Amino acid sequence: MAIRIALAGNPNSGKTTLFNGLTGSNQYVGNWPGVTVEKKEGKLKSNKQVEIVDLPGIYSLSPYTLEEVVAREYLIKERPEAILNIVDGSNLERNLYLTTQLLELGIPVVVAINMIDIVNKQGDKIDITKLSHKLGCPIVEISALKGTGITQAADKAVEIAQAQKAAEAVHRFDERVEVAIAAIEAAIGAKVNSESKRWYATKLFEKDEKVQAELALAADIKAGVENAIAECEKIMDDDAESIIASERYAVIADILKDSYRKQNKGSLTTSDKIDQVLTNRFLALPIFAIVMTLVYYISVTTVGTWATDWANEGVFGDGWHLVGGVAFEEATGEYEELIAQRDAYIEAAGDAGIDTEALQATLEEEEPSAEVIASFTEEAKNKDISAVAVIENEDGEVEKEIPVGAAEFAVSLEAIEPDPAEFGVWVPGVPVLVEGALDSMGVADWLKSLILDGIIAGVGAVLGFVPQLLILFIFLAFLEGCGYMARVAFIMDRVFRKFGLSGKSFIPMLISTGCGIPGVMASRTIESQRDRRMTIMTTTFMPCGAKLPVIALIAGALFGGEWWVSPSAYFIGIFAVVASGIILKKTKLFEGDPAPFVMELPAYHLPPVGNILRSMWERGSSFIKKAGTVILLSSIVIWILSRLGWVEGQFGYLEDTQLDSSILAAFGNAVAWMFIPLGFGDWKSAVATVVGLVAKENVVGTLGILYGYAEVSEEGNEIWEQFASNYTVVSGYAFLVFNLLCAPCFAAIGAIKREMNNAKWTWIAIAYQTVLAYVAALWIYQIGNLIVFGTFGIGTVVAIVTVIGFLYLLFRSHKTAENR
Amino acid sequence: MMATLREAKVGTTVKVKALRGEGATKRRIMDMGITKGTELHIRKVAPLGDPIELTIRGYELSLRKADAEFIDVE
Structure with a gap:
């Protein structure tokens, strides 16, 4: 029979390292059903019959956080054959808090005390025999980092799983609490099996709503339970939930009293010394700025650009020189x-x-x-x-x-x-190779174009970002692994929580000024689902590299290259993020308790290289898989729309320069009226905006084709004159703002879908962005016209009304736990 | 004298007297080890004035001042 072992433990306890050590490359990464919490499974290296399920890192089994609920549901519903509980030996007190809860579940438990080498080095003493006796479960000493003891830990877990000997929680709370729990156990009777009775009784005592709903006790039994709790609360003069939490820590203190000796250390640890510098009152912000600049400079500007250029122009272009x-x-x-x-x-x-x-x-x-x-x-x-x-x-x-x-x-x-x-060793690009192959097969022109211009160009544009993404993921994994990411949240929290974001939102925002795809994916480091969703929805407002040509076109064609046009785009991006954060956090979507910012600041340490590379690869491949499908489909659709159309009354395949006869052009004509209030109600602008969804840098190129040039420079210098004759300063700027803020390119939408892991939320994000873009462009055009040209009309009224509505949404008070 | 953790000075060590409030935040605070009678050392304040960093049960924990207000200490 297959044996399932659940790996449970606190965040930062070395759980990931242990999981990697136990399973090697036999891993499967997915999501827990219906939520964005990552689920990892793997087969034990030494025994393929044994499946290891990596539970999310948690501190408790409370019903409040997503991770804890996921772990709970799995343990209660699936009942794995054994739990391997990894415990940080240098932080026993808090780590054992979870252990006491796991022991109550009635599932066999093995405790693996990790970082035992560090414990020994510090001169602390753990009496394993005594501790094991007091906890009522086997204990193994391990060092996940060095790989010592992990095989024994797994063997022990398999052994107790086969023995089917459930852990029986031997720890007892205060006599007065025990009386109440015993009364509850008696009241629920045969409703639950005897092994997990203590778990259910304790949870009922805590008034855990999820357990209450699951058991659906009859009214009279419920009354009995409530009586027992009320009586105990009265005697102990505290609420039930607090009683249990205090009792658990009291039990742990009692257990550790004679099984653990901590060396009294007067000196600071290395980690403390590092922290004194990194979060120093005066140095913290400059150091933060330097670290962020470095991350940005390497992963976006230098190495990242080389990697992207190589992938886009080499592998997915003409070719490259080895x-x-x-x-x-x-x-x-x-x-x-x-x-x-x-x-x-x-x-x-x-x-x-x-x-x-x-x-x-x-x-x-x-x-x-x-x-x-x-x-x-x-x-x-x-x-x-x-x-x-x-x-x-x-x-x-x-x-x-x-x-x-x-x-x-x-x-x-x-x-x-x-x-x-x-010259040297020349490696032809994928399109060149495919084109050669298609030519030799004598494939029809339209099919060749579909494959080359549609599929390979579209998918290639996305895969071209992968090398850059991988570089960024290495940084993220390192910052997370070494403990600095927690300090980023600590340093930046004050600023970002005002906008309903997390201190960790800073990194996605920064990265998005380079490219929105890694920006969206960097939001993975934010624990709270609420903050993460908010970050994903707003981060692509930052102007990415591909939007720069659009900015340059507007600045050059309409503003004579004024210096302030480009910075103004960034200010609009930042303003959109800030205003969205404030507005969204007050809406129903993000209602409810904000995730409490009660966060552990883990000790600094060098993360193992294997962990970093694995994390990089997991994120990279998940992007390719999820984003890839979205891109593939949308590339084909856009190709069909732009390459098929009516020429001289005949429907058929179009040449490069006949874009104005395409279905897309017809579509542009049909929807152009929607943009009239924004000042660019001509079909050319509409088509350019739609094509911008494939990749924003296509906006300028498409306008070039529509104005009759087969090819224009990146900034479209050739069409400046014609462009300027079709736009005023105000409508041109409105066009820019709409393209900056509206739904990002398909690749970024794919990333959003990947990170939201939820179709509804993906659509909410895209719809919100597009509506905001529309409204912002409306204001620019209507109010801009009023100021610059003194025109006043129905549009001006609409714009002013929406501004008032916007200000109301921005400044209305709202009741949440934040201002209790 | 009764005071909340919010008012406690950096560098001092205080003892938790009571926890007010309810729900997820309170539970989280307790799960992380801040229970009645626990000793807390206030290590530092973040560069921008909030949150604060505590040493508790041998590890470092950060907490917003808004939440610290619900913890009575002495």
Whole structure:
């Protein structure tokens, strides 16, 4: 028979390390049914018959937190054959609090005292025999980190599971409490089996609502139970829940009295010394800023960008150089310089009245006609043409100027474009390989486009983020593992809780200024479900890297590149986060007790590398799986919408530049009226916004195509003029704000779905973001018009009314536990 | 003299006299080891003035001042 062993213990007790040590690579990570609490299962390395179920890290079996309820339900309903309770030996008192509750369940328990090496080093003494006797269960000493004793712990758990010998809680509370519990046990009688009777009686004594509902006692029995509790409460002069909590700690104090000797230490531990610096009144904030800058700089700016560029332009682009990339770049630079010289010379010749059309045409051909070139060269020589080729760098600054004469022109004609495959080791990108394969199979153009432009481009755009995500996840795992993440919450709590967020929301917000996908996924570190949901809903308001081209387009085309446009986008993002937090926390959605901020600040320690890598991989692969499906579907849908349409009365497949005939364009036409109040009710803006859902950087490119350019620069310089003629300053800014705040790209929506683990909440998040974006853009356009152009109309009235409604939502008082 | 944990000075050690309030937050506070008669050492206040950090039963715990107000100490 298969044996299930539940692994239970406090957070930071080394549970993850023990679980990894016991199961190795035989793990399955999922979620507990219906909730976002992670569930891990695995088979014991040494005995595949034994299944280990990793319960969430918990301090108690109260009915209040999600994690505790999940653990409770599993233990009561599924009744695993044994519980392996990991206990931090350097923090016995609080850890045993959970143990006393586990022992009452009537399931065989083995206690594994972890970090025994540290305990011994500190000179503390634990008398295992005595402790085992007093607790009434076997005890094993282990060091999960070093791997010592863990096999024995597992063996012991299997042994007692096979023996079917349930733990019988031997600890007894105060006599007066015991009388009441005995009375309750007698009252519930045969309603529960004898093994778990004490658990149920104790929970009923605590007035645990979940147990009350489960047992559904008859009215007379209930009255008897309530009597027993009331009497005890009266004698003890306290409420029942407090009595049990105090009694548990009293029992533990009694147990530890003669089985545990703590070395009296006057000196501070290393962890204390680290903490004195990291949370120092004056140093804490600067250090926090440095740590965050470092995380951002490495995972978003430098290494992260390289990784994303490599994945997007290499693996999912033309290809990349395994070695020899530098030589290729030099060759490309030289080639481009020559071409610039050639073009400058031709242009100068054109200006001097020489006909260059034939020449330019032949240069485009695979084998240019020598005759045409010779006649041009002759003519140019006679007119003594000279030019200056201006070489610009990436930022558009002039790098150098090369004078070009007839001799230089002759040289430039010999220029051959370097083939990347000839330099070092060239690895072609996925699209190149697939295209080759499709060509050789003779696949139809439309299918090729669906696979390449639809599926591979869409999914590739998302998978391209994976390397960057993995880098970020390493940081997160380290910050969590070493204990600093708890201090982040400690330092930032004051600021963020005002907006209904957690101190740990800072990291998702910061990361989202780079990319919203890792930002959303970084919210995983927030324990409270309420705070986590709020963070997920608001974090993509921060302008991500892909929205920068849109900002640049508006700033360049309409504001003459004013410096304040780009920072204003960030302020709007921050304002949207803050206002949303304040408004949402007062709504029904987030009503109820905020999660109490009663948090352990664990001792600092270096987390094992294995744990970090495993955590990185689990998060990364879960993103690929969950986000991948959303992306795949939506990429196909958008491709169909943009590539099929009516040309000259016929429905069919469209070329790249015929986007204006597509179904998507028709759709844009149909919905454009919705954007009229926002000032951009033309179908082109609507289509660009919809395409922005695939990836925000597509907004500018799509506008380019719709304005008649096959390709535009990243910031769309080519269309600035046309764009400016269609927009006013106010409507352009409204367009920007709508695109900044509305539903993020599909990849980020996929991440939201992954982290919410709930379709309803995913839709709530997207709907909220889009509505907020609409309202914000409405204000900008209507009130902006009133101020800038003095126009007043029905839209202005609507905008003012919604502003008032918004202010009401923002400032209304609300009753929650926060201001009891 | 009766006072709440909120008013207790950093660096002092106090004894829990009573816990007021009810529900999840109170239960959580008790689960974490703050029960009647427990000794608490107030270690520090966060750089922005809230929350506070306590040493209790040999480990470090952080608590908001708003919640500390419901703990009577002496």
